[in-house]
Amino acid sequence: MKFQHFTFNPFGVNCFVLSNEQGDAILIDPSVSNTMEQQTLDKYIKENNLTVRRMLNTHLHLDHVLGNAFVERTYGVKAEAHQEDEFLLDLQEEQSELYGLPFEDPAPALGDYIAEGDTVEVPGVKLHVLHVAGHSPGGVAFYCEKASLQLAPSKSIEVPLLFSGDILFAGSRGRSDLFGGDDHALATGIKNKLLTLPPETIVLPGHGPSTTIEEERKSQF
Numbered sequence: 774m775k776f777q778h779f780t781f782n783p784f785g786v787n788c789f790v791l792s793n794e795q796g797d798a799i800l801i802d803p804s805v806s807n808t809m810e811q812q813t814l815d816k817y818i819k820e821n822n823l824t825v826r827r828m829l830n831t832h833l834h835l836d837h838v839l840g841n842a843f844v845e846r847t848y849g850v851k852a853e854a855h856q857e858d859e860f861l862l863d864l865q866e867e868q869s870e871l872y873g874l875p876f877e878d879p880a881p882a883l884g885d886y887i888a889e890g891d892t893v894e895v896p897g898v899k900l901h902v903l904h905v906a907g908h909s910p911g912g913v914a915f916y917c918e919k920a921s922l923q924l925a926p927s928k929s930i931e932v933p934l935l936f937s938g939d940i941l942f943a944g945s946r947g948r949s950d951l952f953g954g955d956d957h958a959l960a961t962g963i964k965n966k967l968l969t970l971p972p973e974t975i976v977l978p979g980h981g982p983s984t985t986i987e988e989e990r991k992s993q994f
C-alpha cells in the first residue's frame with residue numbers, strides 16, 4: 774500500500790491518499806478548499822497514475838467536506854460517510870458562517886453510507902470502519918490492520934494504522950460542543966474501540982501530528 778498525506782484548507786485538515794500497486798486509490802477527507810490545493814491533489818493522482826475508487830469522510834463537519842464536490846466532479850466518485858452525520862450536509866451554510874470557511878462549492882449528497890463493522894477495500898488495502906460518536910454523531914475511524922510503509926527505497930515496515938478523524942488527536946480528543954456532540958460517548962468510544970487496538974498502531978488524526986495507541990493509552994482519560 775502506498776500512502777500520501779496532505780494538509781488542506783484554513784483548518785489544516787489531514788487528507789490521506791491510499792493506493793495499491795495497480796493504482797486503485799481511496800481518498801480520506803480530501804478537503805481541498807481552493808484551486809491551488811485542488812491542483813496539488815490532482816497532480817499527485819495524475820503523476821502516480823491513480824484511479825480514485827472511493828472517497829471517505831471521517832465525519833461531515835464542513836472542514837472535512839470542502840473538497841467533496843471537486844472530487845466527485847473530477848474523479849466521478851461520491852462521498853461515503855456515516856448516516857448519522859448526514860444532517861450536517863444540510864447545515865453547511867451555518868457552519869460556513871460559524872467557522873469562516875468557504876461555501877462556494879457545497880458538498881453534494883452522499884453516494885453511500887458506511888457503518889460500524891463495514892470494510893472499505895481495494896485489492897491490497899483494507900479499512901475497517903469503527904463508529905465512535907461524540908465529536909459528531911456519525912464520526913468514524915478507519916483501521917488498517919497491516920500497512921506496509923516505505924521508509925526508504927529499500928526499507929519498509931509493516932504497521933497497523935488508524936485514521937482517527939476528529940475523534941482522537943495526539944494528546945487530546947475532539948471537541949464535543951458542536952452539533953450533536955457528547956463528551957461522555959466520545960471518551961467511552963475511544964476507550965472501548967480505539968485504545969484497545971494494538972499499542973504499536975500509528976494514529977493519523979484529522980488535524981495535527983500523528984501519535985500511537987500506546988502513547989494515547991497514557992494520555993487519554
Ligand SMILES: [Zn+2]
Pocket residue numbers: 832834908939
Ligand atoms: Zn470535526
Ligand SMILES: [Zn+2]
Pocket residue numbers: 784786834836837939979980
Ligand atoms: Zn476537523
